[in-house]
Amino acid sequence: MSKYYSYLDDFNQITIIVPKKYRTDFVRYFKVIGNDEEIDLEIITNELIGEERKYITRFDGYILLNHTYFIYDDNNETSELFTGKIVRTELFDDIYYYEQSDLGSSYRRDRTKFKIWTPTAKHMKLELISKTNERQVIDMEYDNQGVWYLRLRGDYEGYKYRYISHVNGKEQTLTDPYGRSSNANAEYSYVIDTSKLYKMKHQRPKFSGLMTDAVIYEVHIRDFTISDSVNSKFPGKYKGFTEENLKTKEGNYAGIEYLNDLGVTHVQLQPIFDFAGVDENNPDKLYNWGYNPEQYNVPEGWYASDPNDPYARINELRELVDHLHKHNIRVVMDVVYNHVYNIKTFPLEKIIPGYGYRFDKHGHLTNSSGCESDLASERRMIRKFIIDSVMFWAKEFKIDGFRFDLMGLSDIKTMNTLRQKLDRYRKDIIVYGEGWKMPTPLGYEKTANMFNNHLLFNIGHFNDKTREILKGATFDVFQKGYTLGSSAKLDAVKNIVLGSAQNKFLFRYPTQSINYVECHDNHTFFDKASKALKGVNIEEIKKRQRLATAMVILSQGVPFIHSGQEFYRSKNGVENSYKSSDKINKLNWDLVDENIHDIEVIKELLRIRKKYDLFRLTAPSKIRDYTCVHINEEGTIFYKLKDEENELIVLFKNSTVKETFDFENRYILIFDGEARSRKIVTKLDVSDITTYILKRK
Numbered sequence: 240m241s242k243y244y245s246y247l248d249d250f251n252q253i254t255i256i257v258p259k260k261y262r263t264d265f266v267r268y269f270k271v272i273g274n275d276e277e278i279d280l281e282i283i284t285n286e287l288i289g290e291e292r293k294y295i296t297r298f299d300g301y302i303l304l305n306h307t308y309f310i311y312d313d314n315n316e317t318s319e320l321f322t323g324k325i326v327r328t329e330l331f332d333d334i335y336y337y338e339q340s341d342l343g344s345s346y347r348r349d350r351t352k353f354k355i356w357t358p359t360a361k362h363m364k365l366e367l368i369s370k371t372n373e374r375q376v377i378d379m380e381y382d383n384q385g386v387w388y389l390r391l392r393g394d395y396e397g398y399k400y401r402y403i404s405h406v407n408g409k410e411q412t413l414t415d416p417y418g419r420s421s422n423a424n425a426e427y428s429y430v431i432d433t434s435k436l437y438k439m440k441h442q443r444p445k446f447s448g449l450m451t452d453a454v455i456y457e458v459h460i461r462d463f464t465i466s467d468s469v470n471s472k473f474p475g476k477y478k479g480f481t482e483e484n485l486k487t488k489e490g491n492y493a494g495i496e497y498l499n500d501l502g503v504t505h506v507q508l509q510p511i512f513d514f515a516g517v518d519e520n521n522p523d524k525l526y527n528w529g530y531n532p533e534q535y536n537v538p539e540g541w542y543a544s545d546p547n548d549p550y551a552r553i554n555e556l557r558e559l560v561d562h563l564h565k566h567n568i569r570v571v572m573d574v575v576y577n578h579v580y581n582i583k584t585f586p587l588e589k590i591i592p593g594y595g596y597r598f599d600k601h602g603h604l605t606n607s608s609g610c611e612s613d614l615a616s617e618r619r620m621i622r623k624f625i626i627d628s629v630m631f632w633a634k635e636f637k638i639d640g641f642r643f644d645l646m647g648l649s650d651i652k653t654m655n656t657l658r659q660k661l662d663r664y665r666k667d668i669i670v671y672g673e674g675w676k677m678p679t680p681l682g683y684e685k686t687a688n689m690f691n692n693h694l695l696f697n698i699g700h701f702n703d704k705t706r707e708i709l710k711g712a713t714f715d716v717f718q719k720g721y722t723l724g725s726s727a728k729l730d731a732v733k734n735i736v737l738g739s740a741q742n743k744f745l746f747r748y749p750t751q752s753i754n755y756v757e758c759h760d761n762h763t764f765f766d767k768a769s770k771a772l773k774g775v776n777i778e779e780i781k782k783r784q785r786l787a788t789a790m791v792i793l794s795q796g797v798p799f800i801h802s803g804q805e806f807y808r809s810k811n812g813v814e815n816s817y818k819s820s821d822k823i824n825k826l827n828w829d830l831v832d833e834n835i836h837d838i839e840v841i842k843e844l845l846r847i848r849k850k851y852d853l854f855r856l857t858a859p860s861k862i863r864d865y866t867c868v869h870i871n872e873e874g875t876i877f878y879k880l881k882d883e884e885n886e887l888i889v890l891f892k893n894s895t896v897k898e899t900f901d902f903e904n905r906y907i908l909i910f911d912g913e914a915r916s917r918k919i920v921t922k923l924d925v926s927d928i929t930t931y932i933l934k935r936k
Contacts, residue, residue, distance in 0.1 A: 245269075245310040246323030247302060250330055253280060254323060255294040255310060266312050269296055271320060273308030276300065280310075304335075304358045305381050321407040322359040324602075326594040331358075332619040335385040340627055342386075343417030343536075344400065344430050351395040351430055355415065356620060357590035358385030361405045365389050366412065368399040368427065376403065385591075397549065399427035404590050413586040414534065416624070420549040421537045423519040428537075429549035437554035441564040443639055446504065448667035450699050450750040450797050451855040453640075454845060455571060456503040457758055458802040458826075459528065460511065460542050460559075465821050468828040469493045475522070475821075477542045477555035481562040489832040497831070499566040501838070502845035503800065505669070506563060507571040507642050509759060511556060513537040515580040516818065519546035526824060528759060528817045529573075530644055531580035535628045560636055571640035571669065572632055576616065576625045577648040578608035595621055597680050607648055607677045617650040617681060625649075626657045633661065639668055646672025647688035648679060651695065654687040658697055671699030671753050671797070692746050699797055702752045704745060705735050709787050710756045716770045716814075721893055722756070722787035723771055726874040733868045736878055736891075738795025740859045750857055752796035756787045757804050762814050765807045781807055782928040785837055786893060789930040792844045793854055793878075793889055795862055802826060805841040806834040836913075843915055847932060853880040853887060873898055875925070886935035890925065897926035906933040 242261040246254045255269060269280040280296035287293075302308060308320040325331055335358045345352040353365055363379040379387040379402075399422060402413050414421065418428035446452065464471035464479035469487065471494070473479035485494035492500045510529030517525045519540040529539065538556040540546030560570050579585040582604070587595035597605045597613040605613045615621050632638045643649065654670075661668045674689030684691070689700040707713065708731045711720035719725045721732045734742055738749030746752050757764040764787060768780045784807060792798045802808070803826050810816050816823045831838065848854045856862050869877040875898060876891040888906065892898075900923045908918040912929035919936060 241318040242316050243310075243312070243318050245318045245320050247304075247320055248324040249328055250301075250325065251297050251299070253296045253298060253310070253320065255296060255318070257292045257294065257312075259290050259292070261316075262314075265292075266294065268313050269294070270311050271298065271300075271302070271308050272311060273320070274303055274306045304385075305361060307361050319408050322592065324593065326359065326591055327598070327615075327618070336619045336623075337384045337386055343415055343419065344428070346396060346430050346432055348394050348396070348432075349392065351391050351393075351398075353379070353389045353391075353400070353415075355379075355387050355402055355417070355590065356385050357387060357404060357406070359406050359591050360387060363387040363405070364403040366401045366403055367391075367395070370397050395430045396432045398430045400430065401427055402586075402590075406590060407592055411589040413589045416534075416586040416590075417536065418534060419536050420553055421513060421534055421540065422549070423540055423546040425513055425515075425533045425537075431549055431553070435550055437557040437561070439557055439561040439564075439637055441561050443564055443637060443667070444504075444567045444569055446569060446639070446667045448669075449855070449857055450669055450671070450697075451795070451857055453505050453569075453669060453797055454503045454792075454848070455505045455507050455753070455797065455799045456498065456501070456802060457507040457509065457573075457799065459509040459759065459824065461526070461821070462802065462824050462826050464494060464826075466825040466827055468826075473544065475542070476544060477552075477559045478544060480559050481555075483562075487828045487831045489835075491831050491835055493828045493831065495562060495566055495568075498563075498568055500842070501805070502842050502849070503568065505569045505571050505640055507573060507640070507799075509573045510575060511539055511542070511572060512574070513539050514541075517541045519543075523821075526818055526820055530575050530817070532575050532578070533580050533585070535576075535624075536631055557636055560638065564637065569639035570637070571642050572636075572638045573642045573644065574629065574632075575644040576628070577614055577643075577645040578610040578612045579614065580610070582612045594618060599680060605680060607679050608645055613648055613679065616648075616653040617685075622650075622653045622656065625653060626660055629657055630660060630664065633664060633668060641668070641670050641672075643670070643672025643687075645675065645677065646700070647675040647677045647686055649687045650681055650685055651687050651691060654695060654698060658695075662697075669699070670697070672701070674700035675703075689745065689751075692748075692751050695751075696748075697750070699751050699753045700746070701758075701799075702735075702739055702745065702754055702796065704731065704739065705752070705754045705791070705794075705796075706756050708732055708735055709790055710764060710767060711771060713761050716762065716767055719771050721874070722783050722790065723768060724783070724893055726893075729870045729874065732876065733870055736790070736794045736868050736876065737862055737866060738856070738859075740795070741862060748857065748859060749795040749862060750797065753799050754791045754794055754796045755799035755801070756791055757801040758799070759801065760815070762812070763801070763808050763810055764804060765809050766812050766814075769809075770812070779928065781834075781837065783893070785840060786891060786928055786930060788841060789844055790891055792841070792848050793930070793932075795854070795856055795866070798848070800841075803830065805838050806830040807837075840913065843910060844930070847910060851880070851885060851887060853882060853885060871898075881935075888931075888933040890923075890929075890931040890933075892925055892927070892929055892931075895927055897924065899924050902933075905936040907936055908932075909934050
């Protein structure tokens with residue numbers, strides 16, 4: 240074991256840490272020896288930091304990162320030279336950037352190739368396990384640009400494999416960061432034959448590519464069918480999601496056909512990449528939403544019929560997407576490229592320590608994500624990894640959109656480069672995310688937060704102002720928003736109805752505004768309203784939730800609905816259910832039977848939104864020219880939409896104060912707060928919490 244430590248921090252700088260327990264006097268000189276070369280080090284500075292003395296040295300030479308070097312001091316004591324901060328230099332990124340997209344395992348019947356990028360490894364080996372459980376370990380060869388490779392002759396389909404890296408004096412085992420399949424709980428990667436994958440039969444449903452034409456519905460795969468309120472043969476699984484002819488106890492639609500009947504255009508699936516926090520071999524032991532990335536390009540095995548079958552998780556997810564396409568629904572994938580679950584087990588630190596994550600000026604890992612790591616999207620090979628991963632899901636699984644968790648931690652260049660690559664592939668793939676403004680070493684001006692929306696064209700952001708203004712403060716359960724009866728912040732309410740793209744309110748374009756009052760995070764609307772309106776009867780709570788959902792659907796921007804929001808989903812008051820039980824998280828399909836009329840209301844509002852382009856305007860100039868919003872002293876919203884073809888009026892009323900509206904012209908009441916209507920009116924008496932829609936006769 241070395242008595243002191245040395246780190247290559249730049250292409251001409253080595254930092255050496257000498258503990259006082261080794262020596263208290265000054266070191267007169269150091270030299271580095273390796274690759275048949277001896278290089279003298281010039282000591283530039285030294286300082287005492289606690290119980291260690293830190294030397295900064297410079298040298299004139301070139302150190303090959305895949306070779307082993309040793310530092311010698313004036314006592315002839317040695318220290319293996321470890322790779323340090325050099326991996327975070329711009330020159331390192333330029334020299335070792337690898338352009339090809341062939342990392343991972345590549346199978347052919349007569350040979351399999353393995354490639355992994357790790358410029359700092361001194362040795363790399365492949366651990367290979369045959370179908371009969373025979374193990375062999377094979378040395379890999381170094382190519383260039385940090386790539387190690389191995390080509391094996393023969394048929395290795397179905398073999399398990401892992402890599403063994405030797406980096407910074409340690410030998411560690413890791414799964415393939417570019418792997419496509421796995422056994423349970425991310426123990427091994429698999430060599431797979433892509434010809435054995437499920438053949439997707441259905442085309443992507445037609446979609447304009449305009450964000451405002453989307454109606455997004457968020458759902459968790461296990462929650463969807465795990466409840467005994469729906470008689471699924473595969474509860475909580477990919478296969479359960481694809482089941483047809485599922486019905487509620489009273490014979491109403493459930494499952495995938497319910498989604499089709501509801502009228503949403505896109506289903507946003509909570510994480511379907513392989514995540515930690517569950518036991519795939521014991522699926523009922525633990526619950527998790529899935530925001531714990533473990534293998535980015537491997538489908539989650541918790542939802543598979545057999546997590547140890549390398550093809551089951553892939554084929555069943557491909558079939559799920561295919562069935563949603565069959566039912567005219569597009570698929571959005573919830574992706575988490577801002578952190579990893581555990582940096583100690585995730586492959587990055589085992590192959591290139593210090594490269595994949597962000598560090599503060601003191602050399603400590605940053606934790607803006609709250610998950611003990613922040614992925615450094617700005618580094619070239621991390622950016623490439625993210626973009627290649629997204630393109631893999633878009634092409635191999637026909638994913639139609641991507642929702643970025645904590646997108647405000649990603650850098651602007653990565654998001655714009657990704658958007659451009661997706662556009663070259665298909666212009667109808669949507670991208671949006673959580674554009675929260677979060678502190679990073681990059682600075683706010685370089686990250687994809689919503690306040691940089693002018694630099695992120697055609698990328699949407701969750702509009703938390705819609706949530707806070709319409710529902711009330713997320714973290715103050717008793718504060719009431721507009722739909723819970725508040726008359727405060729009415730100017731903000733007006734701007735929300737106008738897509739948050741007027742009066743410099745939040746966005747430049749309504750296509751950037753993802754409007755929502757409820758998602759997987761925090762209380763459901765029903766639970767928040769039940770606490771904020773304690774003592775109010777349940778029928779009024781439902782009317783107020785229905786009003787909130789109506790405003791999400793009919794406002795300018797992009798409507799987003801949480802699964803069960805339309806039938807008053809509750810999580811028994813649990814605010815953060817990310818690892819709560821099925822009892823808390825499951826979708827209770829009995830609520831469909833109890834609230835079928837209210838679901839019909841939401842279906843009708845979605846039909847009206849799709850029918851009239853006026854609800855789906857894409858430019859702020861069109862909103863300015865074709866719409867106007869007035870809010871009267873009672874807080875009732877008078878929302879007028881008019882173009883060359885149609886003139887519509889929407890009334891949103893959040894109180895039971897009786898009001899009479901006289902119209903100068905005759906209108907058809909096309910929606911009377913409860914159902915479709917054809918009643919001709921010139922006057923309207925309104926005395927309930929509701930939504931009305933009128934069309935000029």
